Amino acid sequence: MKTKARSSIIFIVTVILIATFALVGAKGLVIGGYKIKSFEELITKGLDLQGGVSVLLEIVEEEVKPDELERTKELLSMRVNKIGVSETVVTTEGDRRIRIDIPGMYDFQGIVETLSKTGKLVFKDPEGNELLTGNDISKATTQFDEYNKPVIGLEMNEEGRKKFADATTKFVGKKISIYMDDELLTDPTVNEPITQGQAVITGNRSIEDARRIAGIINAGALPLEVSTATVRTVGPQLGANAFPNAVKAGLIGIALIFVFMIIYYRIPGILASLALTLYVILVLLAFAYIGVTMTLPGIAGLLLTIGMAVDANVLIFERIKEELSTGKSVRSSVDAGFNRALSSIMDSNITTIIAGVVLYFLGSGAVKGFALTLIIGIVLSMFTAIVVTKFLVHTALNMGIINKPELFGVKRG
Structure with missing residues (x-):
């Protein structure tokens, strides 16, 4: 009885904490004059989500040393920040190109002129x-x-x-x-x-x-002469419409996943939905901490990782159902299910991480954003599936709320 009561308290506290973090992350919070920002305020939005100017500069010289390219990037970053621009993203593309994304700025002629001067x-x-x-x-x-x-x-x-x-x-x-x-x-x-x-x-x-x-x-000054390769302007209205639509699509997708998990796996599906909620919170916190610039491809990468996280839970629960169908007890089936699903989860996720790393280092612009969100999401999805879902399922077992095979959707004759 002590174990059941302690597990019940732990489970209730866990649910309350996850719900609180989700609410604060979505709406923000003000405590005694101190404001905790929502995820929308914390995460930097890219050009396609808020509008702005994207300038691609190309080095005139054919042979460019990596250290010269890096110094040029640093100097250009200083210049664009001197304009008074915040949330600017300056990245190198290939061996001779530097992309500068400037959200919220639309006077591209003045920006290009500022970026092209020699400096002193x-x-x-x-x-x-x-x-x-x-x-x-x-x-x-x-x-x-x-x-x-x-x-x-x-x-x-x-x-x-x-x-x-x-x-x-x-x-x-x-x-x-x-x-x-x-x-x-x-x-x-x-x-x-x-x-x-x-x-x-x-x-x-x-x-x-x-x-x-x-x-x-x-x-001293720009070590390399640069020329403007392309300039792309995204209007403020287009960007303003893109973000809420992307968020709405993401929320609908996540809600449908939760409904499927609950209908098909019942109580374990509820536990998986809790773990997935925590997963989304952790991913968004990681994006805010690392300084990821969220773009539409980045949101696509996030939703893909949510699908991978669901896939990991499906593998675990299907393994548990297979063990239950052989006549094993619920507890031994749960332990065996997690252990046997681990190799499949690791294999599928590690190959995806490798693909993400290749995309990040060989890709450019939006491809890099997609790859970064994909890598972060996959790593955290493995954590939530292997650690958080396992913790919730074992806690529920100790509470006695999933102690029958029928609660996993398995009927025994």
């Missing part, structure tokens, strides 16, 4: 006067100091060494700021005069941050 790197004193330019820097490197903190090493050329020596001698205890296209990169404080043409910039938040700044300093 300058060092400024506290009054904003120019001290050095990118032409005075020999190279910038990422290093670690004695405390294992990331720093940026600077080396000046002959002309830059003299300028930097004069500047650091004059501004000891003050800041020298480094700008790219009037966008502040970093503003380190001068601790002592630097006369040998080598300096170290400390205070970087992470090694990735240090690498990014060092790459931009190395570039």
